[in-house]
Amino acid sequence: MDLISETIGSVRVGRVNGRRITEAGPYGLRLPATPLVGFHVMVSGEGWLISGDAAPVALRPGDVVFVAGGVEHGVARMPCTLAELPPVAMSEAPPAPAPTDFEFLCGMYPLLNGRKPAALRHLPDVMAFTPHYDRHPELRAVVDMLSDDYTNAGPGSGAARAALIDLMIVHILRHLHDRWPLTGEPGIGEALRAIHEQPARPWTVQQLGDLAGMSRSAFTRRFTAVTGTAPMGYLTDWRLDSGARLLRETTEPLTAIARRIGYATPFAFTAAFRRRYGLPPGRYRAAAVTPAKPN
Template identity: 35%
Template sequence: MDVVSDAIAAVRIGQPSSERIRVGGTWCTRLAPYEGAGFHVVLEGACWLLPDGGAPVQLGVGDAVLLPHGTGHVIADSPADAATVARAVSFERWVDAGMPRHSCASSDPGPGTGGQVEMLCGKYRLDRSRAHPLMAELPHVVHLPNRVGSNAELRAAIDLLGSEVGAHRPGSGVAVPSLVDLLLVYMIRSWVAQDTTGAWPAVLGDPVTAAAVRALHSDPAAPWTNDRLAAEAGVSRPTLARRFTALVGRPPMAYLTWWRLTLAATMLRDTQASLAVIARRVGYGTPYALSHAFSREFGTTPGRFRAQTTTD
């Protein structure tokens, strides 16, 4: 697997959910902070996203926005004032009530859309306790405007998802969750491609460090050494150590140890594989060696961790 796929797989749990909504007039609705990630895609019209503690974001047709840390926010027909936002109806009540018009009236609504707005809104369940740093450094709001010639895969996924959600076609029960998952991949991929300040876009944009990280993710159980990894990346050991540590924030073997234990935690959470099997898959010679390293990293034994995550 590649780094982005691994980063998503490590935190994603359960099935995503999505709603297709259509509303007009003066409206606003609030989505509370969430232990996961939220997204909105505008299919028709325009609206505003008002994130808690952040600047308003205007969304037009084809725009996608990801809130990867579950930031609470309001979506509305206009950049409403604080008093209006405080009266916003919760999204769940709003949808259950049939998305009433004038659900958040304001004496001065500002420059709203005035027309019909159709959106896809959804959530992903995420376990952030062992989030990959690529996921952790995503901004609170990832706005991906619809621009001609950009994000072709994202646009295609949006079109497919828009045609499936609410259509009740044969197979839609499988198609919709798969397309929602695909949308998450394309939104994060688009951010990696466009961001010029983040650490992990820089990691993946550097040929030496990217090659080393890809190698570790492709076969984490291999008997990696600094010399072997440097040869894989095509540079000397000192060069790899310097560039990898500067960009990733930890030396190559320290990153490998952390990633192996993160994979072990994911397998403990998501599978019934024995500790011996998991140890072999992530590069530890014995279950005892894995258990010792796991306890040192996470402060609990693999058995207790599995019992806790299964209960949760």
């Protein structure tokens, strides 16, 4: 099971966005709570990540902020509260050359239903870390290519940008997997692997607990602690995430997709999908394949 590839597939929908943000002044900026998965990479200057009630985190060139839940957060010159930061003013045009206090690159995918993908729910909504660029020079190469694309957009830039943002998120998830391993948890990893590889099977909590080598109650407690979701809720989420991916990436009829992910009829799949995504599968598929020019 390649959880990272499956996670990327579950968020690769809608219009990818990326831009360079610069800031000069005594404060910083606040980014709104928007349902998305994305990142910021500090490329120059120093600042502080401000997020809710968490302590401010120092940011230096090369540091990465990963946003897994679309929560309100900010980047400030000095430690402060979110309320003290002015909202960011976005522009379609790249920033003009000018003195700045800090500068960072952003890349993001919208979450159409406003919820984290199942495989990311064990992660904090927003976090910062310092990558090991000497150990992973390919990450530095991706950052450099993104920076050049944001500054000197040309023919094919939209396709290149989407690919680079995908690649950046892959490297971020690889790094985070070392710190917050999901499938590495003894027993829980076996249950997750079974759900991901066989979503159509009519799993019960008892069956998954047996795979994990735990009692039903112990398995439920541990699974929920590790993933942030109860076992049956995670199974439903993964089935619908998989269904959404199949709608986007294949031309299979609803009946075939429903059976592949564990729904006996297309009507049951449609009802569950509408509850989750707010629109029926057919409309979702049509919206997902409509060409859109990336920012």
